Amino acid sequence: MSTRNIRPTSSSVTGTVQSAYGIGPLHFESTLERDLLILLDFHPGTVSIETQPVTIEFEHESKRHQYTPDVLVRFHPSRTMPCEMHQRVLFEVKYAADLRRKWAELRPKFSAAKSWAQAHGMVFHVITERRIRTPLLANAILLNRARRLGVERSESLIGAIHDCLEGGPQPIRSLLAQGAGEPWLVRKHIHHMMRVDWLRADLTLPLTDDIVVRNWWTNI
Missing domain, CATH: 1.10.10 (Arc Repressor Mutant, subunit A)
Structure with a gap:
């Protein structure tokens, strides 16, 4: 179940993707997120998909912050995605240009997510259009x-x-x-x-x- 309410904005494209593997509705906030969900639904090793699966609390520069990654997917251990050797993967979806432009802001969030994922037997992975739109x-x-x-x-x-x-x-x-x-x-x-x-x-x-x-x- 999503931990974040998704509301459309003037610059976003929101909706849901239907999937037999979905844990609750699979919400997306951009066409790039939608495309990743299509890929995960298509992948023969997918066991389950969840969007906005967890909100991670962390401290940065003496302030408390929250961060919610986009997707959690569980793969059958023998059929993971190419270049992924982990059974559970926490994904953040970003356009490459946004990743470069907002890196200083995003880096502490991603660092917190990486630590949280490792502590819970997962891997955190940032994925861009270069690996999605293929x-x-x-x-x-x-x-x-x-x-x-x-x-x-x-x-x-x-x-x-x-x-x-x-x-x-x-x-x-x-x-x-x-x-x-x-x-x-x-x-x-x-x-x-x-x-x-x-x-x-x-x-x-x-x-x-x-x-x-x-x-x-x-x-x-």
Whole structure:
């Protein structure tokens, strides 16, 4: 449950993101926070997400202060985010330009959050648009639309796609050329299968017909 009331301002974009992993409503105060929530919801290792999870009290220059980080996420220990080896991560979301401009003001808050996180078996991490607005985000948005297929699901087509990949990973383009169905319909099923984790690929790359996919049980 959020520890801070979120109120829209003239310069902010506020709202909520729906997620099966959310502990209460997942509020955001900027489009960048929203985009991180989309990524966390998409990540296969996510166990739970909470926004404005805790208010940290700290002392700086003989004065008491409070600071509320943006997001707490718990990952399955075997499937953490890239570059993250911790199961629980406390995130602060900032644009890189704001981080530079307000560093003197933000530094004591971040130092307090780092100490608090370490004391509670977590890690504190500041994340900017450079790690959020990547091809992975674009792929997450595209594949989220494919969660619901939008056409009648063809079990025979799904089986044919799996069968084509039994010999090893292939680019989507090759699967479209196999003649298992109309290319647009095959592509829809492939995207749906990727979203529900029946097919896997390196989604840090742009999702084009050249991306290589594999069956989920193929550990390559």
